[in-house]
Amino acid sequence: MPARIRLCASEQSIAGIFNEHIIMPPTYDPLSARTPGVGEPHMPSFWTATAGITPADDGIAPGIAETDVAIIGGGYTGLSCAWHLAQTYGIKPMVLEANRPGWGCSGRNGGFARAAIGRHSYARMIELWGADTARSVFRESLAAVQNVRDIVKECGMPEAGVETGHLKIAHRPGHAAALAAEADLLQREYGYAAEYFNADQVGEQHIGGTQSHGALRFADALAVHPLKFAHGLLTLARKAGAAVHSASPVLEWKKSGATHVLTTPQGSVRAKTVVLATNGYTPEHLHHCVQGTTLPLLSHIIVTRPMTATEKTGSGFRTSHVLTDTRNLLYYWRRLPDDRILFGGRGLITDTPDGHARQRDFLLAELKAKLPALRDISVDYDWWGWVCLTADFLPHIHRAADDSSVHYAMGYQGSGVAYAPYAGKLLAAVVAGDTCLSPALPVATPLPRFPLAGLRRIGQRAIYQWYRWRDGQD
Numbered sequence: 001m002p003a004r005i006r007l008c009a010s011e012q013s014i015a016g017i018f019n020e021h022i023i024m025p026p027t028y029d030p031l032s033a034r035t036p037g038v039g040e041p042h043m044p045s046f047w048t049a050t051a052g053i054t055p056a057d058d059g060i061a062p063g064i065a066e067t068d069v070a071i072i073g074g075g076y077t078g079l080s081c082a083w084h085l086a087q088t089y090g091i092k093p094m095v096l097e098a099n100r101p102g103w104g105c106s107g108r109n110g111g112f113a114r115a116a117i118g119r120h121s122y123a124r125m126i127e128l129w130g131a132d133t134a135r136s137v138f139r140e141s142l143a144a145v146q147n148v149r150d151i152v153k154e155c156g157m158p159e160a161g162v163e164t165g166h167l168k169i170a171h172r173p174g175h176a177a178a179l180a181a182e183a184d185l186l187q188r189e190y191g192y193a194a195e196y197f198n199a200d201q202v203g204e205q206h207i208g209g210t211q212s213h214g215a216l217r218f219a220d221a222l223a224v225h226p227l228k229f230a231h232g233l234l235t236l237a238r239k240a241g242a243a244v245h246s247a248s249p250v251l252e253w254k255k256s257g258a259t260h261v262l263t264t265p266q267g268s269v270r271a272k273t274v275v276l277a278t279n280g281y282t283p284e285h286l287h288h289c290v291q292g293t294t295l296p297l298l299s300h301i302i303v304t305r306p307m308t309a310t311e312k313t314g315s316g317f318r319t320s321h322v323l324t325d326t327r328n329l330l331y332y333w334r335r336l337p338d339d340r341i342l343f344g345g346r347g348l349i350t351d352t353p354d355g356h357a358r359q360r361d362f363l364l365a366e367l368k369a370k371l372p373a374l375r376d377i378s379v380d381y382d383w384w385g386w387v388c389l390t391a392d393f394l395p396h397i398h399r400a401a402d403d404s405s406v407h408y409a410m411g412y413q414g415s416g417v418a419y420a421p422y423a424g425k426l427l428a429a430v431v432a433g434d435t436c437l438s439p440a441l442p443v444a445t446p447l448p449r450f451p452l453a454g455l456r457r458i459g460q461r462a463i464y465q466w467y468r469w470r471d472g473q474d
């Protein structure tokens with residue numbers, strides 16, 4: 001394992017060195033590690049290089065502390081829950097973050113804030129739950145996008161989230177008809193004005209290349225600067241009176257009577273209620289209510305150097321929309337304001353230092369296959385993080401079966417930029433006793449356990465093989 005190297009915010013200019021793979025971050029797998037670290041720096045990325053000044057947090061949690069509500073995890077879920085508890089309900093919670101606010105997925109994602117809850121298609125949602133419930137779930141996903149707009153406005157950082165649209169692009173000709181049918185279904189059953197563009201329309205209005213055979217357009221999406229957005233939530237939470245502690249991992253969790261005792265490296269925090277907001281970074285041992293319920297998967301992002309004028313014309317990359325394709329192991333990409341391209345896709349199965357360089361090269365080759373005009377483009381940044389899958393491909397907002405003072409929200413399936421802050425808001429209302437989520441809503445049910453949970457990584461390998469084969473068909 002390579003040596004751990006810590007960078008403080010002012011040292012992030014050496015991020016370029018990291019991205020040339022001279023410095024590697026430590027390997028880490030939530031299924032086996034006991035903590036994601038203690039006070040680790042943000043992973044160097046395009047976002048850390050452009051986030052500006054990091055707002056203050058409340059530093060390391062005190063050695064002995066008591067609180068009504070402790071929130072474990074300082075990403076969008078935890079910070080949003082903390083903000084709403086303090087702002088709306090006058091409950092001043094204590095957020096315990098192992099590293100620093102936004103260190104997990106929330107500071108390093110692709111920044112696609114789009115209407116998405118789970119991985120089911122709109123047709124499958126109707127089959128699974130009936131039309132009324134499917135429509136409620138879809139409405140919730142739109143409410144989550146609206147919530148992002150509200151947060152961006154509230155924190156006064158318009159650059160943290162810019163209005164755009166989302167295009168789901170047919171990567172092979174055989175997928176275009178399914179997208180056209182999906183647009184019809186969304187209009188007819190969900191009352192949503194989704195649009196279908198044929199290949200010519202996609203090329204003229206949005207993007208050229210070899211894999212643009214039609215697209216489904218959603219008008220509701222924002223292109224987010226994920227770390228600025230996390231910083232915005234941090235500031236809102238603290239202003240409202242929440243305490244947000246960095247470098248404060250919960251190493252052990254015991255119950256003494258009605259009180260939870262959370263052990264940190266400095267001492268312990270005693271809490272009446274605990275919220276788990278750790279998503280893809282949830283250590284297996286942390287609490288029995290989440291054991292065997294999450295499958296953390298690595299997602300990897302590259303950011304290229306800015307495109308030249310010739311490359312812009314040649315690729316026909318004129319859209320500011322956020323883009324995904326129709327693969328099961330999908331790619332996601334967007335043009336950044338300075339004409340760089342952010343391109344992401346599945347990462348390694350296990351986090352090994354030398355594997356990431358291969359993954360970066362693989363993603364660059366896939367980008368060039370889509371847009372051959374970019375044959376000479378190079379990568380300036382690449383990084384990765386753990387997204388969270390669940391056994392039923394849905395996020396869950398619920399509580400421990402045997403302890404109503406333990407709440408959680410997690411399992412965003414790589415689509416939590418909009419839904420995680422919204423789930424944090426819902427969770428705050430539940431924790432404050434203001435509402436019970438309707439049990440008819442599929443997300444308001446307990447996290448299911450994976451069958452043969454001990455074999456999750458083996459299952460992942462098999463599913464990746466199958467998906468790779470499927471993605472090459474039609």
Ligand SMILES: Cc1cc2nc3c(=O)[nH]c(=O)nc-3n(C[C@H](O)[C@H](O)[C@H](O)COP(=O)(O)OP(=O)(O)OC[C@H]3O[C@@H](n4cnc5c(N)ncnc54)[C@H](O)[C@@H]3O)c2cc1C
Nearest residue numbers: 073075076077098104105106109110112250385415416417
């Ligand atoms: C590369 C990548 C690209 C992505 N792109 C997109 C995208 O474009 N659109 C989209 O919608 N979603 C995307 N996602 C997913 C999205 O970022 C997440 O769903 C969302 O940020 C989850 O937020 P969270 O607060 O629940 O979890 P996180 O932000 O992951 O926060 C969890 C935190 O818990 C902390 N923690 C864990 N254990 C402990 C402990 N024992 N004690 C204290 N703290 C602990 C971790 O340090 C971490 O900071 C992407 C994810 C990745 C990795």
